[in-house]
Amino acid sequence: MSVRLIVDADGCIGSGECVAEDPQAIEIDDSGCARVLIGAMDEARAQHLCDVCPVGALTIEH
Template sequence: MRIDIDTDVCIGAGQCALTAPDVFTQDDEGYSALLPVRPGDDPLAREAARACPVRAITVTDG
C-alpha cells in the first residue's frame, strides 16, 4: 500500500488523523502527515482518503 499526501492541497481538516490515527497525524502547522511507522495495509487509510474534504490523500496498491 502506498499513501501520498498532496501538501499543496491539504487544508489541515484533520479527518485523516481522526479516521486512521495509526497511520496519520498532523504536523506542527496542522497539516496531514504520515506517521513514521505504519501498518503495511491498514483499511482505515482508505477510509481516511475518502474522508478528506479536499481529496489530498491518495492510496494505491503496491
C-alpha cells in the same frame, strides 16, 4: 495488500478528519498539514482515510 498513503501537501487544509479516524496512521504536523506515520498499510485502511479527506488530498500508491 499493503499500499502507501500519500499526502498532497498543497491540497491538505488540515481539517483533521483523517487524524480523527486513524491517529495511529496519520498526524497533523506543525505546519498544519497531514503527515503519514507508517510506511505501508492495508489498502482498506488507506482507502478509508482517502474517503474521509474533504479535499481529496490523500491518495494511494500501490
